[in-house]
Amino acid sequence: MIVIGLTGWGDHPSLYSGVTTSKDKLFDYTGHFLTVEVDTSFYAIPSKAHVRKWCEDTPENFRFVVKAYQGMTGHLRGEIPFETKNDMFNAFIECANEFKRYGKLGMILTQFPPWFDCQSKNVQYLLYIRQQLKDFEVAIEFRNQTWYADKVVQQTMNFLREHQFIHTVCDEPQAGVGSVPFYPIATAHKGLVRIHGRNIHGWRNTGNAENWRKVRFLYDYNKEELQQLGQNIQKLHVEVKDLFVLFNNNSGQHAAKNAKELQEILNIKDEGLAPKQLNIFEGEL
Template sequence: MIQIGCTSFKEHTYLTGKKESSLFEYAAYFPLVEMDTSFYAIPKQTYVKEWLKQVPERFQFIMKLPKVFTKHEELTEGESLKELAQELLESVKPMIEQGNLFCLLAQFPPYFDCRRENVDYLRILRQLFPQIPMAVELRNNSWYDSTFLARTRAFMQEQKFSLVIVDEPKKLSTTIPFDSYVTNSSFVFFRFHGRNDIGWNATGPDAKRLRTNYRYSKEELEELQEAVAAVKDQSKQVAIIFNNNAGGDAAENALQFKDLLQLDFENLNPSQLGLF
């Protein structure tokens, strides 16, 4: 089964013509969403329950791990990863129980490189969430160096991580390659960030906006379609997230990709509410 969605549900003006769309409206177009709000804070369970009320029965959520789990910030005094992991699991418990949690996503920063300390940390992370499907996105290309690539893949398989297949700028020496290798037979996860070579390494308050400001061409989508087709039979489920949100292109590109793959999503929300 192939499912397509976008990062966040609010900012896709293309779908509704509105500056911000509701989750109910988003779920009329896609069966899957990546929630990045959880990167900044563990959501309250009341919010999770409200999200579930707005989506069809089989809708799937990818929840981004809070940044303290991915080395974007340090633990504060008195915190422990074990306690925070339990807090997160309690928060998303309704999703787990109802079958709406597709996976947790651990997106690591560029300075998380391939060395013993970080390999050991990934083992700890797996132990914190032993029963939950987990995807790992690496942004340091040392993991993909010819010296380590085979061991990186084998390690991800051993730990039952789905190593995210990432599309990002191609002309920079610091970016990671598009490595369409399946490390988990339960699910494959593609994330399409766009190919904005100039904006990818931007810093400052506009960095996020510049990094994902990209519109995929028809030719590029066809190239990505071939990659998806090549691996779709190696895993039970395929998740594809378009993260090129900054210029408002993600939703349109995602729908174009759906057409290329000749998919017909069932069990979506109605596109508009009737009068009666």
């Protein structure tokens, strides 16, 4: 199975009915896609009440890819807002278990920062992640090229396989050590592809801190690029049972459009989508 979706459900105007409120956006989203990345969990661990609401508001075969909290992956500057590191992991595990209880957890995504390079202390930390999240399927996304250097890339993949980590395949600009190559290799029975765009100028020059996301992920894939991605995704799918593909290039609201174009290229017709709401003002505006 190949399932295509987006990172987050709250910022895709083309998917919503004309009367959509913020609380209806997830329902409208599930009329178009059967998976989504929960990116809000990177900034704050969702309450179990929120998770229950999301799970109850989505179709039976909908799956969430839950992004690990920033304190777990070394992004957080300063002290973690928990008494101990174990408390932080336990809070996240409670959240993830709620998704799992509903049968709607696709995987946990642990995305590491560009300064998380290939050295022994970071390998040890990955083992710590594996121990803490031992009951979950966990995807690893690197953002440092040293993990893919010619002399170590096979060791990297073997390490991920040995510890049952899902290798996250990324499509992103090739802009130095803080980006990774498109390396379509699977290391588990599930796979994950995250599509960030190819805005090399924006990747390198993100401007001020407030606007970095708008600059970095501003990109609209053309048909030829999507066809090439589709070919690589089909090849990767041969290696895995379930392959999740998430578009993250939403600065200019291109993600939903590109995801639908890729579905068409791959002839993916999702079954079990939520019914689309009718816009009662359609034809009157």
